[in-house]
Amino acid sequence: MAAANAHRGLGGLVYLAVAFLFGAYFTFAAVQGDYGMFARVAIDAEADELAAERDRLAAELARMQNLTRRLSDDYLDLDLLDQQTRDVLGYLRADEIAIR
Secondary structure, rough: OOHHHHHHHHHHHHHHHHHHHHHHHHHHHHOOOOOOOOHHHHHHHEEEEEEHHHHHHHHHHHHHHHHHEEOOOEEEEHHHHHHHHHHHHHHOOOOOOOOO
């Protein structure tokens, strides 16, 4: 009879140990796993960086579209054309002095 009681107590202890190990594994996976809290924080940080880069690129695209429109046949900005001619071709007027 004493052996049966010892076996019953050992089975409960094994059951408790297995339940604890499963709990520890799932807790670890929830915190550090591929879909855990740390991965979620890293994904959110990367999403913020990508959103900032997207906004920067959208602003640059808008600026370039504005410059392109200002140099188009429909709307010609003479000041911008003069600036581009000076920058790209290196033209100067006769009354100017170039300092480089």
